[in-house]
Amino acid sequence: xxxxxxxxxxxxxxxEVLRDINLDIASGQIVCIVGPSGCGKxxxxxxxxxxxxxxxxxxxxxxxxxxxxxxxxxxxxxDFALLPWRxxxxxxxxxxxxxxxxxxxxxxxxxxxxxxxKLSDFADVFPKQISGGMKQRVAIARALAVNPAxxxxxxxxxxxxxxxxxxxxxxxxxxxxRKPFTAVYVTHNLAEAVRLGHRIVVLSRRPGEIxxxxxxxxxxxxxxxxxxxLEQQQNNLWQMMRDEAEAADAELINA
Amino acid sequence: xxENSISEKSKSGHSIRASGxxxxxxxxxxxxxxxxxxxVSRPWMGFVVFFVLIVFLEAGTRIGFISALTIPxxxxxxxxxxxxxxxxxxxxxxxxxxxxxVIGAAIGTLLGVSLGIAIGLFAYVRAGLVPLIAxxxxxxxxxxxxxxxxxxxxxxxSKYALIAFGTFTPMVVAxxxxxxxxxxxxxxxxxxxxxxWFSIVRKIVLPGAMAGILSGLRxxxxxxxxxxxxxxxxxxxxxIGAYILQAGSLYDLERLFTGVAxxxxxxxxxxxxxxxxxxxxxxxxx
Numbered sequence: 001x002x003x004x005x006x007x008x009x010x011x012x013x014x015x016e017v018l019r020d021i022n023l024d025i026a027s028g029q030i031v032c033i034v035g036p037s038g039c040g041k042x043x044x045x046x047x048x049x050x051x052x053x054x055x056x057x058x059x060x061x062x063x064x065x066x067x068x069x070x071x072x073x074x075x076x077x078x079d080f081a082l083l084p085w086r087x088x089x090x091x092x093x094x095x096x097x098x099x100x101x102x103x104x105x106x107x108x109x110x111x112x113x114x115x116x117x118k119l120s121d122f123a124d125v126f127p128k129q130i131s132g133g134m135k136q137r138v139a140i141a142r143a144l145a146v147n148p149a150x151x152x153x154x155x156x157x158x159x160x161x162x163x164x165x166x167x168x169x170x171x172x173x174x175x176x177x178r179k180p181f182t183a184v185y186v187t188h189n190l191a192e193a194v195r196l197g198h199r200i201v202v203l204s205r206r207p208g209e210i211x212x213x214x215x216x217x218x219x220x221x222x223x224x225x226x227x228x229x230l231e232q233q234q235n236n237l238w239q240m241m242r243d244e245a246e247a248a249d250a251e252l253i254n255a
Numbered sequence: 256x257x258e259n260s261i262s263e264k265s266k267s268g269h270s271i272r273a274s275g276x277x278x279x280x281x282x283x284x285x286x287x288x289x290x291x292x293x294x295v296s297r298p299w300m301g302f303v304v305f306f307v308l309i310v311f312l313e314a315g316t317r318i319g320f321i322s323a324l325t326i327p328x329x330x331x332x333x334x335x336x337x338x339x340x341x342x343x344x345x346x347x348x349x350x351x352x353x354x355x356x357v358i359g360a361a362i363g364t365l366l367g368v369s370l371g372i373a374i375g376l377f378a379y380v381r382a383g384l385v386p387l388i389a390x391x392x393x394x395x396x397x398x399x400x401x402x403x404x405x406x407x408x409x410x411x412x413s414k415y416a417l418i419a420f421g422t423f424t425p426m427v428v429a430x431x432x433x434x435x436x437x438x439x440x441x442x443x444x445x446x447x448x449x450x451x452w453f454s455i456v457r458k459i460v461l462p463g464a465m466a467g468i469l470s471g472l473r474x475x476x477x478x479x480x481x482x483x484x485x486x487x488x489x490x491x492x493x494x495i496g497a498y499i500l501q502a503g504s505l506y507d508l509e510r511l512f513t514g515v516a517x518x519x520x521x522x523x524x525x526x527x528x529x530x531x532x533x534x535x536x537x538x539x540x541x
Contacts, residue, residue: 049447051443051446051447071447071448071449073447074447074448075444075447077440077443077444079440081440081441081443081444083441083458083459083462084539084540085462085463085465085537085539086539094448094450094458095448095450097454097458098449098450098451098454126539126541128539128540128541129541142448146448
């Protein structure tokens with residue numbers, strides 16, 4: 001299943017946040033969206049998953065939802081959004097309970113995603129007992145449990161320290177390599193974008209418009225930390241964004 | 256380079272001298288300024304306060320610096336209680352009181368929690384009912400007892416209604432406040448996974464609001480005990496309230512205080528019961 005954005009405009013009252021966004025998200029690819037702060041990249045993600053309605057334009061699902069997919073558009077949130085009163089397994093079970101799949105099958109799914117995210121030993125602990133990195137692994141496992149057609153990842157690593165971030169990037173790459181998934185990955189961190197993105201969409205400052213779409217051909221599994229090619233790409237992206245970011249930084253918040 | 260190192264040396268030499276002289280003249284540990292402002296469990300302290308108070312009253316009434324007319328001897332109150340227990344009258348009074356308390360409070364809290372959730376979730380219900388609740392909250396419910404007697408009869412129903420009404424308003428206010436404080440991010444998460452509306456309320460809103468609801472329950476149940484006694488004073492043959500009223504009109508201080516002590520014990524028991532429920536339901540907070 002692909003996603004097509006056609007002529008998206010979005011405003012909050014007088015304040016225009018997104019302008020004329022046209023974008024195709026092809027299945028099996030990770031599309032990173034980067035841009036200066038306040039450029040509307042998180043808003044774009046909320047529009048994509050139907051948590052908000054665009055002021056103008058259409059967001060289309062192209063093609064059929066794949067077989068066995070319980071929730072086609074599934075988010076991974078920056079703040080993890082785990083229920084603190086449920087255990088790790090309980091948090092994953094939460095998103096399976098409304099689908100009327102049997103107890104045995106949902107147990108099997110939970111077991112499988114926990115294993116894929118290296119969480120098998122943590123099934124019965126509460127979120128407050130585990131580190132931020134583990135919490136985000138739980139959120140990713142929860143997203144995988146519903147077998148999404150597209151994962152919508154909203155700065156998933158931004159609340160983590162840089163070492164944990166490296167570890168999780170490796171995990172995301174190995175998850176993708178074993179079973180490619182489609183994802184839209186919003187981040188302000190260019191290093192994440194060049195590590196994980198097949199395509200990188202650069203937005204301008206508010207109102208966000210697409211300035212450029214960069215394609216990185218190097219396979220995900222061959223991208224390493226401090227890879228010179230990637231550093232070069234990252235540098236180019238930064239040159240592209242620098243002035244915009246500076247101008248965005250100097251803007252008044254509610255002007 | 257040499258110039259640089261010289262100036263470096265002279266600078267550092269200077270600073271060493273300065274700190275050296277400081278060390279020589281005075282040494283003292285950095286004063287501790289943290290600590291406090293954290294609730295720490297000291298379970299025995301409550302008993303100590305009760306014990307000291309009772310010993311003080313017992314000693315005072317025995318020695319005579321507290322006159323027997325102002326307060327009865329705690330030991331006499333205890334004897335009266337034992338008498339009440341062995342005559343079987345304790346249960347005659349306590350059972351109807353507990354029934355009224357449980358039924359009235361159950362009706363009031365259930366209705367209050369339901370309406371509080373509705374106010375928390377629906378803008379129209381909130382806009383329509385919050386002013387009404389604000390108008391009802393300060394009404395002294397005891398003043399409405401005659402009205403309840405006309406509506407529900409002189410029997411048990413009017414007492415249930417009074418207690419229910421008294422617990423209802425604080426529960427509504429506590430519940431919608433608690434629902435307002437549920438993390439909206441978690442609700443968005445539920446929506447993003449296509450959870451049904453009912454699932455979101457049951458699995459996200461209610462558990463998220465539980466801490467606030469339980470602290471509202473503490474207040475509501477204390478109010479329920481006050482209203483229980485008030486209702487029984489106005490028209491009941493048996494019940495702790497009736498017992499206290501009788502004792503009061505005969506100026507029988509020992510029995511009066513026995514009744515009051517029973518109410519206090521009831522209050523402490525209810526409070527610790529809620530504490531246990533909190534410990535169980537909110538164990539995820541650790």
